[in-house]
Amino acid sequence: MKRTITTAALALSALAAAAQDYGESSAVRIDEAGRIHRTEVIPYDTRRDAEARNREAGGYYLAFSPRQMAAAGDMAVSGATLDIPYAWTDGVIYLHLENVGSAYSLWINDRPVAEVEDPATPAEFAVSPYIRQGANDIRLVLRPSATPQINPATPRREAFANSYLYYQNKRSIRDFEIALVPDSTRRFGVLELAIVAQNAFNYDEKVTVGYDIYSPQGKLLDFNMREVSIPGRSVDTVRFSPFIYGSYDNEWKAGGKTPPLYKVMLFTRRDGVYKEYMPLRIGFGRTELEEGRPMRLGRELQLVRASYNAAADPETTLAELKALKAQGKNTVCPDFPQPAWFYDLCDRTGLYVIDRAAIDAPERRDDRRVGGTPSNDPALADEYLERVRAMYYRSRNFTCVVAYDLGSPSGNGYNMYKAYEWLRSVEPSRPVIYGDADGEWNTDL
Known part of the structure; x- marks a missing residue:
């Protein structure tokens, strides 16, 4: 098994995540495989199962609960062997990963699928080209991130909780x-x-x-x-x-x-x-910017904020959200993208959310030289955009989300400019904010 880790480590530089933005134009090709960005929704076979959120019914869903298989130094391999029915091989298959806990490299049946540097944001992958009928080996090489300088601290949760594979018709x-x-x-x-x-x-x-x-x-x-x-x-x-x-x-x-x-x-x-x-x-309503003010149905939003990240499970989170609401808070501000059920709870509880990309680079935030603060290092521009895209496509359909935050205070520069421009290009209504814009143009509030 140590040889497996060594082989995987040597292959890390060859892995590439294939991200895509198919929703912005028509008749887009879907030949790519690897990481994708889209809303997290499970398909169900019947209306009754959909209304009951009965994932196991219909044969569209397989839980993914990998176990640690080996560890060496600051790397580890976790994985599982899943039996894929024949019917799935005639459709499209996706893998959803949460709570991985570190940067990782995804391998399926000894083939590299993607690399992910962001340990915080749940991720989805189009994996049909890698899957075969019968036994399939899914492995994750857990490793140090290549971008540790921008990673937020994440709470400890059950490893791989709410990770799964699912099937859709072609x-x-x-x-x-x-x-x-x-x-x-x-x-x-x-x-x-x-x-x-x-x-x-x-x-x-x-x-x-x-x-x-x-x-x-x-x-x-x-x-x-x-x-x-x-x-x-x-x-x-x-x-x-x-x-x-x-x-x-x-x-x-x-x-x-x-x-x-x-x-x-x-x-x-x-x-x-x-x-x-x-x-x-x-829910009914739309958040809009009018003369620099966030408005909803003709009234300015009065946001009473609280910093909050979801607890380990929905039950505990719901109780804590209700407690915040009882204290007079009406807006929660997580430090990074949350599980889909968190936004659903905020919809049902009646709390606004300012969603934040998983970017946290407080060190050297005042060093505006090129390569000083990570936010002004063009070598990290693609990773900044990846994290902003991942945030947006996961939470854009929830009513509770009233604004988007480019990240924790992390200085300003080229990467934050590009992130703001991209997010404003796809978000026609809700404000895009950034606390470290320091009077520059890349924040709406």
């Missing part, structure tokens, strides 16, 4: 973007929904995607679906924008006793049969 929902916002007249709500459908076959295929939405009181408000023809190994975006009447009676805002949330179900259909369901909860 004609399925790749990602989505959703918000329930005021219409131009400020009288009704509009469901702004963009579903990214994928066709993983090598030839053109028709894909039908749709949704339904229920009011917080349980009334069906709208149902729609649409068929789109997608070239082989590509994705395309299907957009819906129905009016949702009565939305102003169900305004979501922090501080309410029971914040009203609409239930939305995304689905696909093939030959009259529904193939997958994705359950969501959203």
